[in-house]
Amino acid sequence: MGPMTESTEPDMTDVTGADDATEMPxxxxxxxxxxxxLPEWAEDAPDRSLFVSNATGTYELYAWDRATGxxxxxTDRPNGxxxxxxxxxGEWIWWFSDTDGDEFGVWMKQPFGGGDDVPAVPGLAASYPAGLAIGRDGTVVIGRSTDEEGSTIHVARAGQEPAEIYRHRESAGVGDLSHDGTLIAVEHTEHGDAxxxxLRVVRADSSVVAELDDTKGGQEELGLAVLGFAPVDGDTRLLVGHQRRGRWEPMLWDVGTGEETDLALGLSGDVxxxxxxxxxxxxxxxxxxxRSEMFRYDIATRALVRVDTPAGSVTDxxxxxxxxxxxxxxxxxxxxxxRSTAGGVVLDAPGMAAPGSVPVEDVWVEGPGGRIHALVQKPAAGEGPYPTVFEIHGGPTWHDSDAFAAGPAAWVDHGFAVVRVNYRGxxxxxxxxxxxxxxxxxLxxxxxxxxxxxxxxxxxLADPARLVLAGGSWGGYLTLLGLGTQPDDWSLGLAAVxxxxxxxxxxxxxEALKAMDRTLLGGTPEEVPERFExxxxxxxxxxxxxxxxxxxGVNDPRCPIRQVENYVDRLAARGAVHEVYRYDAGHGSLVVDERIKQVxxxxxxxxxxxxxxxxAGTRAEGR
Known part of the structure; x- marks a missing residue:
């Protein structure tokens, strides 16, 4: 490996941080x-809103009364x-209370104006959450998931014990509750494809009203999603996402009559x-x-009118x-x-503004399964080849977009190019x-x-002697798998959770992730051991x-700590160069100081x- 030029040397400064904001990198x-x-607003009291902010250094929930400002x-909890x-x-704020980020807990509620937190649904034991819908008459529909029970859905009314209306071993959850509180939409995977x-629509007594299943009739690769009941009493139309044309699109399904209305918007991507x-x-x-854009679709005229937004990504x-x-x-x-289409900023947090970063460039590469889209960011100064980080997204059912991300920006600040790949999956x-x-x-x-x-x-773009494979969650998984299956391709690896x-x-x-793994790999480790291996x-x-x-994270329910330790033990046994950082949280952290420490x-x-x-390369050249 030859000596680096000054323009492509990674920036060794600004790693330890600074004591105050004026010196902070x-x-x-x-x-x-x-x-x-984005603030959520109460349907019948739209001046009452709820949002998440990291203003205190930990991501917590905040109430906002728009009428008074x-x-x-x-909430105020150590792990956010x-x-x-x-x-x-708008009278009550519901929030999910888990333990140290383990995602296993119960729903609590608090008056909008402040007061004591109380159990929202007494009588329901702790679980992983699987959807929640609150009706105008006080009826509540709660989705739960546990390793022992699988997926369950319960209906709770004031003064009554919660009643179970659904149970299945495969993953399922609450989709929505109709405006008048009489119909419950359930998303389920009873067919075994997580x-x-x-979709199934039921009444509070568990009687079935309607079924919609695109996995039947040889269409096992199609899926559906609940997008919401019509916001009108007595209206039995349900907005549904479908994949019948090979991408996500919305349609209207009248669960009372069975009529389906194809909107046929003619847009190329997912909608x-x-x-x-x-x-x-x-x-x-x-x-x-x-990237993303917005439209208003008029149901009566079927007109599609663009809502002006800047180039970039609308995440909510x-x-x-x-x-x-x-x-x-x-x-x-x-x-x-x-932002608002009325103009201006809707809600801003007080304090310093985040510095911007460099824009992304689009790259399309021919791959074994078709054209691959990648997003590239380069340092503002210097010329390539750069030390390069391949920052691999999680999911896997997710994608990187032209959206602000503090992690990649940090690498760019230190002289690295960053490449993010929207791989198959x-x-x-x-x-x-x-x-x-x-x-x-x-693979x-x-x-x-x-x-x-x-x-x-x-x-x-990239210096082959300075290539970093990195990612979190599924991206962390691909990082470790890539270091083992492509050992000569990467200079080092950074794997989070x-x-x-x-x-x-x-x-x-x-349990929900076990169902996903059975779908991805075609069975359990006992049924398809060669695929898991x-x-x-x-x-x-x-x-x-x-x-x-x-x-x-030592409390991570998604990528549990024991299996990480098994891998680390094998690295240590062969004397491989490695470092491990364990922290007291779950699948990532909601504490800003902890996030900064990890970066x-x-x-x-x-x-x-x-x-x-x-x-080492310089010494080798000198011999």
Missing amino acids: DWEKRFRAPRVS GRRQV TTDGTLSPD MHSA SAEWYPDGTGLLIVHSYEA ATARPDGTVEYLWSSAAHPPVV STGYGREWTDALKHRVG IELEDIAAVREWAVASG PVADYVTAYHDEM ASSPLTYVDAVKAPVYISA RLELDFALRQLRQLRQ
Whole structure:
């Protein structure tokens, strides 16, 4: 490995942080800058809103009274709180209480104006959440998941014990409750395919009203999703997402008559939708090639009218009773902001603003399964080839987009190029692309990552001697698997909350993820042991050559700690270069200081290891 030029040397400064905001590096400011989510508003009291913010240094729920301008912090827990909602009348804030980020707990509620937290549904034991719907008459529908019971759904009314109306071993959850509280939409996977749900509408006494199942009749690869009942009493139309044309699109399903109305919007990418509050139209969010745009669809005229938004990504949106639309928008270069079509910023957190970053460039690479879309960010100064981080997204049913991300921006600040690959398995490129990874899990995604890696080196973007494979959750899994199956391709690896030992992970993880793994791999470890072995990073751990950094939450129910320790023990037994950071939280952290600490540790590890690789290469050249 030859000496690096000054323009392509990774920035070794600003890793340890600073004592105050005036000296704080930009990468840290991006994490510390206060953020707010899109405010949810109570359906019958739209001035009452609920949002999430990190203003105190931990992500917590906040109430906002738009009429008075008053804001107050609702929750205050060491590991943070983000899962909450409002009752339709705005009188109560519901929030999910777990233990140290383990996602296992109960629903609590608190008066909107403040007061004591009380159990929202006394009589229901702790579980993993699987949907919640609150009716205007006080009826509540709660979805639950436990390893022992599988999926259950309960109806609770004031003064009565919760009544179970649904139970199945496969994953299921609450979709929505009709405006008049008489109909309950359930998403279920009783057919055994956890990636593609069917729908059932029932009454509170569990009697079935209607069924919609696109997995029948040889269409096992199609799925459905509940998008919401019409916001009008007595209206039995349900807005449904479907994949009948190979991508997600909305349609209307009248559960009373069985009539289906195909909207046929003619948009190329995935389309989601929600009702305008008066029920006359739909707010459409169209995601295509890592960016998004919005439209208003008039149900009576079938007219589709564009809602102007800047280029970038809309990660959340809602239509207000006055017809305006509020939305959370960002791009890779511009931090997130809650905007309104009425103009201006809807809600802003006080404090310093997050510095911007560099924009993304689109790259299309021919791969073994078709064209692969990748997003590339380059340092503002210097020329390639750059030290390059392949930042691999989680999910796997997710995709990277032209949206603001503090993690990749930190690498760019330190002189790295960042490449993010929307591999097969990612959403946003059609059903076939998303479903392609079945049975050869992990290996298929890595084929696409390898194709983009080859392009990055051949194009002069990436220095092949300074390539970092990194990611969290599924991205962490692909990182460890890639280090073992492509050992000569990567200089080092950074894996956060990864699957490391697939068999042990299956036995220890939450029940809903077991169902997903059975779908992806075609069975349990006992039924298809060869597939689990082929897809497990532990199988290839002895082939790993690159230094490895792993971080893991000790309370993680998705990628449990025991299977991570199994992998680490194997690294240690053979004397492989590795470092491990364990922290007291679940699948990631909601505490800003903890997030910054983790990024700092990753930066420090990468810069140290690349420096040592450079020195070793220089010594080799001198012999």
